[in-house]
Amino acid sequence: MEIFALAVQERQQLWKNREKFSKWEQLAEDSAELSTYLTSVSAKRRRQAFTNRIFPRIQSALTEVQPPAAAATQSHAHSGDSGGSGGSNSSGSRRDTLLPHFCSADLDQGGPGLGSKSSVLKINGVHQSPINLTSSDAVHDPRLLDHPLTDHYQLTRDFELINTGYVLQLSLRPKPLSTTVSDHNLSDWQFNNGTSSPKPDFLNGTESVLTGGPLEPDCSFQLIDIIFHWGKELDRGSEHTINFKAYPMEIQFVHWNCSRFSSYEEALGKEHGIAVSSLFVQIGREHPTIKMVIDHIEEVQFRAETARKGRSKRITTVLNPSSLLPDPALRDYWYYIGSLTIPPCHENVIWILYRYPLTISHAQLEEFRRLKTFTRGESPTAGYEGQMVDNFRPTQALSDRTIYSSFKL
Numbered sequence: 001m002e003i004f005a006l007a008v009q010e011r012q013q014l015w016k017n018r019e020k021f022s023k024w025e026q027l028a029e030d031s032a033e034l035s036t037y038l039t040s041v042s043a044k045r046r047r048q049a050f051t052n053r054i055f056p057r058i059q060s061a062l063t064e065v066q067p068p069a070a071a072a073t074q075s076h077a078h079s080g081d082s083g084g085s086g087g088s089n090s091s092g093s094r095r096d097t098l099l100p101h102f103c104s105a106d107l108d109q110g111g112p113g114l115g116s117k118s119s120v121l122k123i124n125g126v127h128q129s130p131i132n133l134t135s136s137d138a139v140h141d142p143r144l145l146d147h148p149l150t151d152h153y154q155l156t157r158d159f160e161l162i163n164t165g166y167v168l169q170l171s172l173r174p175k176p177l178s179t180t181v182s183d184h185n186l187s188d189w190q191f192n193n194g195t196s197s198p199k200p201d202f203l204n205g206t207e208s209v210l211t212g213g214p215l216e217p218d219c220s221f222q223l224i225d226i227i228f229h230w231g232k233e234l235d236r237g238s239e240h241t242i243n244f245k246a247y248p249m250e251i252q253f254v255h256w257n258c259s260r261f262s263s264y265e266e267a268l269g270k271e272h273g274i275a276v277s278s279l280f281v282q283i284g285r286e287h288p289t290i291k292m293v294i295d296h297i298e299e300v301q302f303r304a305e306t307a308r309k310g311r312s313k314r315i316t317t318v319l320n321p322s323s324l325l326p327d328p329a330l331r332d333y334w335y336y337i338g339s340l341t342i343p344p345c346h347e348n349v350i351w352i353l354y355r356y357p358l359t360i361s362h363a364q365l366e367e368f369r370r371l372k373t374f375t376r377g378e379s380p381t382a383g384y385e386g387q388m389v390d391n392f393r394p395t396q397a398l399s400d401r402t403i404y405s406s407f408k409l
Contacts, residue, residue, distance in 0.1 A: 149213030
C-alpha cells in the first residue's frame with residue numbers, strides 16, 4: 001500500500017473513532033496534575049494549556065489507534081522509504097506516525113512546496129503549521145494598518161491546473177496577460193470579475209505580488225501557487241481552525257520574497273522568505289472564479305504522473321486571483337510564523353489568515369471531491385477508494401508563538 005493511501009485511510013479511521021477519546025484527561029500521562037492546574041487558572045490560561053499541552057497529546061494518542069494490519073503496512077512502508085533527512089521510524093511504545101507530522105504524502109511531484117518520495121515524513125520543527133487559532137488570545141497590532149496589506153495580483157491566462165495526488169494546485173507562471181485580448185477572453189474576464197467594463201486596465205511587465213502588512217517593508221512577495229485543501233464532510237477540510245472550528249475548505253496563496261531572493265527555492269526556510277495568505281471557505285452560493293476552475297477539473301481527475309506531465313492542464317481562460325478575495329481591502333486578518341504544510345515543511349513562513357471566508361456552492365465542493373489520488377490506468381488500493389478528500393495536515397502545537405491580528409474583536 002502506498003504511503004499516501006495509508007495516511008488518508010488512517011485519518012478517516014481515526015475520525016470515526018474520535019468519540020472514544022472525548023475525555024482528553026484520560027490520555028494525558030499526568031492527568032491528575034493537569035486537572036488540578038486547569039481548575040485553578042483563568043479561562044484564557046486553560047485555553048492556552050489545552051492548545052499547547054493537551055491537544056498535541058490527544059493527537060499523538062489518536063495516532064496509535066489503527067487496525068494492526070495498517071500498522072504493519074506502515075512499518076513496512078517506512079522501512080522501504082527512509083530517504084531524505086527524515087530517516088526511518090524509531091522504535092518504542094509510541095511509534096512515529098504519519099498523522100501528527102504528516103506534511104503531504106508519498107508524492108513524486110516537483111514544483112514549489114511539493115516533495116518527493118524521499119521527503120521527510122517526520123518533521124522535528126517546533127514552529128509548524130497549521131495551528132488552531134483562538135481568536136480571543138490574538139494580540140491586536142495596530143501598526144499593521146500603517147502599511148496596509150495590499151495585493152497587486154495581475155490578470156493572467158498562463159497558468160496550470162495540477163492534480164498532485166494530494167491537493168489541487170493552480171501553478172502561476174510569471175507572464176501577465178497581454179493588453180491584446182480576444183473578445184472571448186475579454187468576455188471571460190468580465191464574467192469572472194463581475195464587470196461590464198469594455199477593457200481592463202492591464203499592468204504589463206509586472207508580476208502578481210503581495211506587499212505591506214506583516215511582510216518585510218519595501219519587499220514584494222510574488223504569487224506562485226494557489227493550493228486547495230478540503231474534507232470529505234462539511235465539518236472538516238481546512239488546515240487551520242478557528243476556535244477549534246474547521247471549515248470545509250481552505251485556499252492558500254503561496255508567495256516568495258522576489259525582492260530579496262532570486263528564486264522560490266532560495267527563499268525556502270529563510271527569514272522573510274515565504275508568505276502564505278489563506279482563505280477559509282464556507283458553503284453558500286456559487287462562486288464564478290471557482291466555476292472557471294471546475295470547468296477544467298475533469299481534465300485533471302487523476303494524479304499527475306510527474307511534475308508538469310500527465311494530469312495537468314494549461315489554462316488559457318483569464319484568471320484574476322484578486323477575485324477570490326472576499327474582502328478586497330484586506331484589512332481584517334491574523335498572522336503568525338509557521339511552516340509549509342507540504343514537504344519538506346520549511347519553517348519561517350509568514351502565515352496570513354483572512355478573517356472573512358469565501359463562499360462557494362455545495363455542488364462546487366463536490367466537484368473537488370471527485371478528484372482521484374492515483375494515476376490514470378491504476379487501480380485504488382484494496383479497501384481504499386482513492387478519493388482525494390481530507391487532504392489537510394492536523395493542527396500543530398502553538399508552542400511559544402504569538403498570533404497577531406490587524407483588528408479588534
